[in-house]
Amino acid sequence: MHMPSDLEHYLHEHIPLSKAMAVSVVAVEQGSVVLGAPLAPWTTSSLSWAPSPRLHRAFTARSALQDPERWQQFTRMLVRKGKARVAVGSMLEAAGTVAGRFTGEFVALRVP
Secondary structure, eight states: OOSHHHHHHHHHHHOHHHHHTTOEEEEEETTEEEEEEOOTTTTTTTTTTOSOGGGGSOEEEEEEESOGGGHHHHHHHHHHHSEEEEEEEEEEEETTEEEEEEEEEEEEEOOO
């Protein structure tokens, strides 16, 4: 999966909600992925109280490895032990403004 269209197809096939929400893969770079999605019409009614119309616009979410140099260690551990963890940071942006940030550790399990 090196092309944005390949990853987008994978997401839509394996996470049906991503297709229903019209999630698109904007960019795939070394150690990061940028996703985009329109907010309307999903949130128009639920955000009718929102003080700013910019909350109704499309958004992007960029996720990147917190420490890209640990990726090799992550893949070695996954192959050797069948599980590994990695820290990922995400930033949500709407109308050119950072709307949220998240950092977390994720665990991958090798499926037999």
